[in-house]
Amino acid sequence: MHYCNVLPKRATLRLVALLLALAFVFPAAPVFGGESEPAAATVPQRLVAERTALASGAEIVTIFGRSSSGPDSPIVAMLTDTLGDEDPANDQLRYVWVFTYCPPSLKQRVLACIPFYYARTSARIPKAGATPPIVHDFSRYRSSAWKSLAFYGAQLAVLDPAGLLVRAGTRTYLRNESDYRGAHLENALSVIQAFRKNPDAREFRGPGVDASLGQLVKRGKVGAFLGKDQLTAAARKHFSKSRKNVARNWELLRQRSEEEGLFFEPIASTSESAAHAIVWVSADEIERSPRKREFNSRFLNISSPWSDERLRQWEGYTRRFYIEPSGRYSAVPSDGSTSVEMIPLGIYGLDFPRIPALLVDFRSFFNPKSREISGRALDDVGRYLLDATPFGDAKFFVLKRFWGIFSRRKGIDISQPTRATAYAQLATMVSLAEALDPELNSIVNNALRRLRTNPMQSRWDSEAEAARTQYDALMAAAKSGELDKRLERDRAAERVRLEHGLLGRTLRRVATIGSFGLYRPKADSPDSLERYALTRSMRTHVSLLEEVAATPHPIDVAWAPEKYRESLDFVLAHGELAPPDLAPVLASIVRGSDDVETQVIALECLARMKDGAAHDQLAQLGSSLDSSIAVPGSSSIAPGVRAAQDKAGRVPVAP
Amino acid sequence: MIRVRWVVSSFVAVLLLGGWVARAAPLPDSAANTRLIVVKVDGLPQAAVDAYVNRIDPRTGRSVLPWIRHLYYESGVRTENFYSRGISLSEPSWAIIDTGQHSLVKGNFEADRNTGDTVDHLSFVGFYLDSAKSQRVFPPAVEALDACRTPLTSDAWQFEDRETGIQLLRRGTLWFELFKVGIAPASRGTIGQRVGDILIGVNETEIWAKVSEERFVEAVRDPAVRYADFYWPFIDEALHDDNSEASLRGALSNFDRMLGRIQQAIAESGTAGRTVLAVVSDHGSTYDVEGKYSQGINLIGYLERPEFGAHHSMSRGGPLANYELEGSALKPFASAIALTASRHSFYLADRPGQITCAMDYDGNERAQLYLRDPDLARLQMLWRALRAGKLDARSYEVAGRGAMAILDRRRAGWSAEAFELGEELVALARRGSALRRELAALEAETKRARPRSSESSAGIAPFAGRSALNHRDPYRDLVDRGRELAVEVFRTDKLRNEYGAFRNSLATRSKVVSVEAFVAADETALFGFREFGRTLDARDLAAYPVRLRDIVATDAGALDERASFVTVNYLEAFTGIRIRNSASAERGTAPVSWIVAEMDAAATVAALGAAGRHVQTIDRAFLVSADRDRQLLMLYRTADDGRQLVTLAPISRFSADSPTGAYEFDLAAWRSGLPFGLFEDESLKTGGQDRSAWLSAEHDLISWRDGVHRTAEGLAVVGFTEVATTAYRQRFDELIARATQADDKLLLRFERRRRDAVATDLFLHAAPHWNFDLKDFNAGGNHGGFGRSSMHTVFWIRGGAQTRIQAGPLAVQAPYDGLDVAPTLMEAGGLTTGGALTDELKRGGFRSFPGAIVKEAFRP
Numbered sequence A: 001m002h003y004c005n006v007l008p009k010r011a012t013l014r015l016v017a018l019l020l021a022l023a024f025v026f027p028a029a030p031v032f033g034g035e036s037e038p039a040a041a042t043v044p045q046r047l048v049a050e051r052t053a054l055a056s057g058a059e060i061v062t063i064f065g066r067s068s069s070g071p072d073s074p075i076v077a078m079l080t081d082t083l084g085d086e087d088p089a090n091d092q093l094r095y096v097w098v099f100t101y102c103p104p105s106l107k108q109r110v111l112a113c114i115p116f117y118y119a120r121t122s123a124r125i126p127k128a129g130a131t132p133p134i135v136h137d138f139s140r141y142r143s144s145a146w147k148s149l150a151f152y153g154a155q156l157a158v159l160d161p162a163g164l165l166v167r168a169g170t171r172t173y174l175r176n177e178s179d180y181r182g183a184h185l186e187n188a189l190s191v192i193q194a195f196r197k198n199p200d201a202r203e204f205r206g207p208g209v210d211a212s213l214g215q216l217v218k219r220g221k222v223g224a225f226l227g228k229d230q231l232t233a234a235a236r237k238h239f240s241k242s243r244k245n246v247a248r249n250w251e252l253l254r255q256r257s258e259e260e261g262l263f264f265e266p267i268a269s270t271s272e273s274a275a276h277a278i279v280w281v282s283a284d285e286i287e288r289s290p291r292k293r294e295f296n297s298r299f300l301n302i303s304s305p306w307s308d309e310r311l312r313q314w315e316g317y318t319r320r321f322y323i324e325p326s327g328r329y330s331a332v333p334s335d336g337s338t339s340v341e342m343i344p345l346g347i348y349g350l351d352f353p354r355i356p357a358l359l360v361d362f363r364s365f366f367n368p369k370s371r372e373i374s375g376r377a378l379d380d381v382g383r384y385l386l387d388a389t390p391f392g393d394a395k396f397f398v399l400k401r402f403w404g405i406f407s408r409r410k411g412i413d414i415s416q417p418t419r420a421t422a423y424a425q426l427a428t429m430v431s432l433a434e435a436l437d438p439e440l441n442s443i444v445n446n447a448l449r450r451l452r453t454n455p456m457q458s459r460w461d462s463e464a465e466a467a468r469t470q471y472d473a474l475m476a477a478a479k480s481g482e483l484d485k486r487l488e489r490d491r492a493a494e495r496v497r498l499e500h501g502l503l504g505r506t507l508r509r510v511a512t513i514g515s516f517g518l519y520r521p522k523a524d525s526p527d528s529l530e531r532y533a534l535t536r537s538m539r540t541h542v543s544l545l546e547e548v549a550a551t552p553h554p555i556d557v558a559w560a561p562e563k564y565r566e567s568l569d570f571v572l573a574h575g576e577l578a579p580p581d582l583a584p585v586l587a588s589i590v591r592g593s594d595d596v597e598t599q600v601i602a603l604e605c606l607a608r609m610k611d612g613a614a615h616d617q618l619a620q621l622g623s624s625l626d627s628s629i630a631v632p633g634s635s636s637i638a639p640g641v642r643a644a645q646d647k648a649g650r651v652p653v654a655p
Numbered sequence B: 001m002i003r004v005r006w007v008v009s010s011f012v013a014v015l016l017l018g019g020w021v022a023r024a025a026p027l028p029d030s031a032a033n034t035r036l037i038v039v040k041v042d043g044l045p046q047a048a049v050d051a052y053v054n055r056i057d058p059r060t061g062r063s064v065l066p067w068i069r070h071l072y073y074e075s076g077v078r079t080e081n082f083y084s085r086g087i088s089l090s091e092p093s094w095a096i097i098d099t100g101q102h103s104l105v106k107g108n109f110e111a112d113r114n115t116g117d118t119v120d121h122l123s124f125v126g127f128y129l130d131s132a133k134s135q136r137v138f139p140p141a142v143e144a145l146d147a148c149r150t151p152l153t154s155d156a157w158q159f160e161d162r163e164t165g166i167q168l169l170r171r172g173t174l175w176f177e178l179f180k181v182g183i184a185p186a187s188r189g190t191i192g193q194r195v196g197d198i199l200i201g202v203n204e205t206e207i208w209a210k211v212s213e214e215r216f217v218e219a220v221r222d223p224a225v226r227y228a229d230f231y232w233p234f235i236d237e238a239l240h241d242d243n244s245e246a247s248l249r250g251a252l253s254n255f256d257r258m259l260g261r262i263q264q265a266i267a268e269s270g271t272a273g274r275t276v277l278a279v280v281s282d283h284g285s286t287y288d289v290e291g292k293y294s295q296g297i298n299l300i301g302y303l304e305r306p307e308f309g310a311h312h313s314m315s316r317g318g319p320l321a322n323y324e325l326e327g328s329a330l331k332p333f334a335s336a337i338a339l340t341a342s343r344h345s346f347y348l349a350d351r352p353g354q355i356t357c358a359m360d361y362d363g364n365e366r367a368q369l370y371l372r373d374p375d376l377a378r379l380q381m382l383w384r385a386l387r388a389g390k391l392d393a394r395s396y397e398v399a400g401r402g403a404m405a406i407l408d409r410r411r412a413g414w415s416a417e418a419f420e421l422g423e424e425l426v427a428l429a430r431r432g433s434a435l436r437r438e439l440a441a442l443e444a445e446t447k448r449a450r451p452r453s454s455e456s457s458a459g460i461a462p463f464a465g466r467s468a469l470n471h472r473d474p475y476r477d478l479v480d481r482g483r484e485l486a487v488e489v490f491r492t493d494k495l496r497n498e499y500g501a502f503r504n505s506l507a508t509r510s511k512v513v514s515v516e517a518f519v520a521a522d523e524t525a526l527f528g529f530r531e532f533g534r535t536l537d538a539r540d541l542a543a544y545p546v547r548l549r550d551i552v553a554t555d556a557g558a559l560d561e562r563a564s565f566v567t568v569n570y571l572e573a574f575t576g577i578r579i580r581n582s583a584s585a586e587r588g589t590a591p592v593s594w595i596v597a598e599m600d601a602a603a604t605v606a607a608l609g610a611a612g613r614h615v616q617t618i619d620r621a622f623l624v625s626a627d628r629d630r631q632l633l634m635l636y637r638t639a640d641d642g643r644q645l646v647t648l649a650p651i652s653r654f655s656a657d658s659p660t661g662a663y664e665f666d667l668a669a670w671r672s673g674l675p676f677g678l679f680e681d682e683s684l685k686t687g688g689q690d691r692s693a694w695l696s697a698e699h700d701l702i703s704w705r706d707g708v709h710r711t712a713e714g715l716a717v718v719g720f721t722e723v724a725t726t727a728y729r730q731r732f733d734e735l736i737a738r739a740t741q742a743d744d745k746l747l748l749r750f751e752r753r754r755r756d757a758v759a760t761d762l763f764l765h766a767a768p769h770w771n772f773d774l775k776d777f778n779a780g781g782n783h784g785g786f787g788r789s790s791m792h793t794v795f796w797i798r799g800g801a802q803t804r805i806q807a808g809p810l811a812v813q814a815p816y817d818g819l820d821v822a823p824t825l826m827e828a829g830g831l832t833t834g835g836a837l838t839d840e841l842k843r844g845g846f847r848s849f850p851g852a853i854v855k856e857a858f859r860p
């Protein structure tokens, strides 16, 4: 290694030995200046967290939207399973609750099967006391993905051939279900992402969090094929894509508004970058403009404000804005600014691919709804009637793609993905009172209620109430031990999976069924409990070591040995639990580190691993040495190094 | 257990003895054997690196950018004040960095004023398509450099000794790599991963990065490769698209790890002692803190408007020109040129193909405008009025006289140009036939020849072969020369066609001697659809004719041009744009902060004299204007020793309205608020002199750079000089003087004419946080302008014990810029000594560099 090839090798070693020795005398001090993570930018804390501990060793983090007028509104909660111990390595994210997500009633489920039924159902508030449904279970991601894949197979094999009615019914139901749940999950995702910037969001900042959030991005069948890296990439791509979408649509809409003489006002929601914007028109300007004034509705997708008689006698909501001496529009007065009365025209969702989507048209509630419905109907015709997939009716599939491209190019927002998420986000924002003024707030609320197109959704006016009710129920379940039971059940299932192979599990499953449930597999001996906790820790340590091993050599440039020492120590202590694929990782650390002590421990880890792969790696490492120097024995070990290592109790003395 | 212990302890012994085979120290080597590895990273702001490199990641206990820190902050040499030369825009900046010669490529998009032919230098797809059609072997910018016999630094190594990655200025194509990217999702990783990759959508750029890095690492590992470079576009992308903290940090971190892998590969090659590893970037970026978007305006949209002249325009066909959107199946290659016909056109509504303006505004913070020769505009308006038959007899007569007056005053110039061009086209025709003969002979020779394994030679032999690719293997040389010739044949024919049409329209116009002939002439024969003609000066721009108002006669009965045409003042039009929808007050409402237009040198001297300041001679003069009150003159003079000297003079109320056409302005004092913001900038270094006195004094460019480099926008002085430079003309003149064949002289003159033809008329600089981009809306990072953050970038270098580079760590404080990179790398790579070029290099087309070697980087 030429990392420090200026010095002769022996001198280097002496230096290393000295440093090692010193390291035991002095507490570790940072080698160079610089703080740790920078404090999050000082943004107004719209989101606050509440933490609730569970007796079984878990913590629920509930994220609230802060409200200046009413009580804070609960939005989303996540449960972290800590096993009740001090070891953060075995902590694991488990459940997500989205409080606005109400389990659909039977009536809603039935209505959700009717193709082309795009209407809301009557108000429904969850029963007080009913524990809210877990919207996402992190530890069951893969298995539920396989389940839905199996269901898809059944759909293709059994339901689809059973006739148009069955095909359309089941497909409509699945689509409504996934749209409904997806909208809430994505809203939760944007809330969590915004919350991550809070200084006290510690549990959402670890290295594995992106992979977990990736599960919320990639829902359904796809999950069966995605690994940790792909999920991490998916989450990052999602956040970055969303920022890009917003940035582009912000500019698209701002520039269009400028050209049409309108006023563009971005509205900040929970995430600090605005995901919505309102377009206004000045009442004076309407009066001044001829009715024939040109209006290009491209991207705006509303009718001309200049020719609209209603706007000339507008009685509805208006707001004062200010024109600064420089000509700039502003929401707040400043020196020399003149006030101007503005009429709202539309609210737009910015987090949409390619072009913004009209969410609320203040002059026609039917306008955005018809856009949403026609987009969906077009989609549904393909989905249910024509089977427009690359495998089904390919002609229709291609035609639809072309229509999508064409309409977006023309700036018509019909082929946009469903607005459900944007509505859910807008509703969250409306629930945070300070985003809009109360009057506009209630107008938007009203509009949102009328804009529903999914029979599974409950009415928006009950949302805040529903969220409160569900939050209270969750807290009650946490107190009563009901949640502990659920958690313990999930842990037990994982222990069984750990203790018994697939065959054993199947046999036991058969036994359980055969004995009418009298026989239940048990894996709750103290041994089994400990092994379970250790295995969970091992997973974390292995993934850290994998990360270390993958860095360029010498590893020490990018990793201070003490930062992964704990993981090596853990493997050393519990080598028998180490998975075989750890062997090449350890070998790579031996090769890649210039830190003698690290190399020694990594070698010891390899030696302790019961696995054949580990021994192969050791043999390979041995053959890559220059055998002429490979004298067994410790006589040549520099005294300083040995002293340091003796102190650490690590260097085994050769026989 | 004993066995385990034995194994471990024997390992320990070996470890402590340093017995890893791979760690054996490399054999000492001579400096002439130096390997040069260059990592070219696009748009890396030095400030972004500084913000992260000293920050410790609590997870790893090391710097957030550990490799950068290790390689260039704890050892090695970095220049702390390194800047783009010219505009902070990729293609022009790389063209300077890669050649070490003054700016020749003027923008990412260039139009030929004579023929309207355009090139989009950033169009990778365009180049590969052309290449597939055998219409190009090298990207257009490399063709332009070759025409001026200006080699790339990498040309100094023979083909077999070098490995150049895909980048803007590169010889040849890498089809096989593209193929690998195409099949990557189906060929890499486990089955599950492949399915997953396909399902979540293949990240082409990531695969691209992997494939090209693999190729680079392989080259670095191979001790026989003497020069390798690698282009890394991902930081620039992250800054443009999504400048969130997470994205920037992620992009920097990926870059950092890549450097680590390169360093590892150098170590594995066993050549660390004789390897130089340099990192260089073309520009910085003005990136905002998260949550702020920079704002854009659509300049083409303005040019369509009546108050801006209602132009039919031409620009780089970005996906968002005219709010066109990307990803259309109908228009897969967004790089095609975009033509925009104005709905409001005053006199060309029925002729949307008649382009009257072109704009390169793919530069985010700056745009450059081409406008059609105003005389052509006047003539065409008159021709149409005469031809329409709606004028009364008196007006017809006056209009006819007006047209003849214009024709008469331009006739000499046009006919001279047509004559010269005629000569050049004949030479081009002869060259075409010669090329065809050569190609036939070459094909025959290639058939006879057999591939031979390349013999290794230790020396460096630029252009040893016949092909520009400079193979050591003569057979490969023949094959590639064949491809180059085929393309030259194509190019020659294309130029003959395009320039033939241009010559015809020049000739047609210069031969019109009567109103009758003028009216009878064909419109297309008189006015090429995309002919822009000569460049415009400040006078033309102050009153550009856009519409025929009325036929107004002077007392003498001639056409009163000033009264007859409605004009637009482009010196004020763009800086006068105000935006009502500006998301924050600090961004202001004026997107264009200042413009620059060239002035007639003699008229400027006269006007300065009239205003009370007497100057003797100036070579060139430019007007920089923020508005009528805040203006600067930039005056250029060449010193006896050849240095270019620049003087700035604050003025106000520039006009060219007087009937004589003379310039008029008031001299003004230095004050704050002037373009470039020099007077008020605390960072201006005047060496103790009074600020006004220093700013008013004449300085060479080195002194300007040293004085202003820390100011917010002062680098505009050096930067704009580079934009406007015609230093390439000297090179052409030298080559013409040296050429022995008459045809060669003519062809060089022709190439010089073509280079002159990409000059623009008006330079626009955006206000902070505004941009003119049309590639996409930029959420955050922008560059292209002369702001320090856009100009300030990185140049780092480190070398093994046997190289000439200091061990470091060393942070060089003296300012350097893009012109200094090539001479420094040539010296570091052992190609030059003390900057002296070997005869071999001179034969290869290399000539002395105008830039300086970063001398601090070298061992004494």
Ligand SMILES: [Zn+2]
Pocket: B042, B043, B089, B090, B091, B236, B282, B283
């Ligand atoms: Zn660049």
Ligand SMILES: [Zn+2]
Pocket: B043, B236, B237, B240, B783
């Ligand atoms: Zn860029």
